[in-house]
Amino acid sequence: xxxxxxxxPIKERRPxxxxxxxxxxxxxxxxxxxxxxxFIVIVLTGFIPDxxxxxxxxxxxxxxxxxxxxxMHAVAMGSFLLLLLAQTVMVATGRCELHKRLGIAAxxxxxxxxxVGILLAPAMYYQTWDALQTAPAGAQAKLQELLSxxxxxxxxxxxxxxxxxxxxxxxxSARVGNSGLHKRMMLLATAVPLGASIDRMWWLPSSLPASPxxxxxxxxxxxxxxxxxxxxxxxxxxxxxxxxxxxxxPVALLVVGLWDKPWWHATARQIMGV
Numbered sequence: 001x002x003x004x005x006x007x008x009p010i011k012e013r014r015p016x017x018x019x020x021x022x023x024x025x026x027x028x029x030x031x032x033x034x035x036x037x038x039f040i041v042i043v044l045t046g047f048i049p050d051x052x053x054x055x056x057x058x059x060x061x062x063x064x065x066x067x068x069x070x071x072m073h074a075v076a077m078g079s080f081l082l083l084l085l086a087q088t089v090m091v092a093t094g095r096c097e098l099h100k101r102l103g104i105a106a107x108x109x110x111x112x113x114x115x116v117g118i119l120l121a122p123a124m125y126y127q128t129w130d131a132l133q134t135a136p137a138g139a140q141a142k143l144q145e146l147l148s149x150x151x152x153x154x155x156x157x158x159x160x161x162x163x164x165x166x167x168x169x170x171x172x173s174a175r176v177g178n179s180g181l182h183k184r185m186m187l188l189a190t191a192v193p194l195g196a197s198i199d200r201m202w203w204l205p206s207s208l209p210a211s212p213x214x215x216x217x218x219x220x221x222x223x224x225x226x227x228x229x230x231x232x233x234x235x236x237x238x239x240x241x242x243x244x245x246x247x248x249x250p251v252a253l254l255v256v257g258l259w260d261k262p263w264w265h266a267t268a269r270q271i272m273g274v
Contacts, residue, residue, distance in 0.1 A: 034225070080109050
C-alpha cells in the first residue's frame with residue numbers, strides 16, 4: 001500500500017456490482033460536479049433571503065450598514081465556490097492539466113478566506129456591543145440577549161475556521177498522489193462553513209439558539225449524496241470520510257459542550273477584549 005507524503009494511504013478500488021456500466025462511469029465523473037453545484041444552491045438559498053432582509057433593514061435605518069469585511073468575505077467565499085465548481089467540471093470533462101493550473105488559485109483563496117473570517121467575527125460582535133453601550137434602557141435586554149447569542153456563534157465561527165483550514169490542508173497535501181482523497185476532502189472541507197447558510201434557513205427545524213447540534217446534522221445531510229454513492233460504488237467507506245468524521249465529530253461535541261456556558265461567555269468577552 002503506497003502513501004502520500006508518508007501520511008495518507010492509497011487504497012486500491014474494490015470491485016463492485018456497478019463496475020463497467022455506463023451509468024456508473026457517468027456518475028463517477030459527475031457526482032463531484034453535482035455536489036459542488038448543490039453546495040452553491042445551499043449557500044444561495046440561505047444567504048439571498050437573509051441578505052435582502054438585512055439590506056432592507058439598513059435602508060430603513062433599523063440596523064447599521066454592513067462592514068467592509070463582510071463584503072470581502074462574500075466575494076472570497078463566492079469565488080471559492082465557483083472555483084470548486086469549475087475544478088470539478090474540468091476533471092469531469094477530462095481537462096486535468098487546466099484543473100492543475102487553476103488549482104493554484106486555491107492556495108491564494110484559502111488564506112484569504114481564513115483571514116477574512118478571523119476579521120469578520122469581531123466586526124459583527126462589535127456592532128452589537130457598540131449598540132448596547134448607547135441603547136436606551138428598554139432596548140438593552142434584547143441587545144444583551146443578541147450579544148450572548150453572538151458569543152455562542154463565535155464558537156461556530158472558530159470551529160468552522162479551524163476545521164475548514166485543516167481539511168483543506170489535508171486535501172491539498174493529497175492532490176499529487178491520492179486524487180480520491182483530494183477531491184472528496186475538498187468537498188468535505190467546503191461543507192463545514194455551509195452551516196452559516198443552513199442556520200439562515202428559518203423554515204428548517206433547528207436546535208438553535210439552545211444548541212447547535214442540528215446544524216451538524218444538516219451538514220452531514222448535505223454531504224450524504226456523495227457518501228451514499230461512494231458506499232454503493234465501492235462497497236465500503238472511503239478513507240476521506242473516516243478522516244473527516246474523526247476530526248469533525250470531536251470538535252462538534254466540544255462546541256455543543258461549551259455552548260451557552262458561563263465560562264465560554266466570559267472567555268468570548270476576553271477574546272473580544274470587552
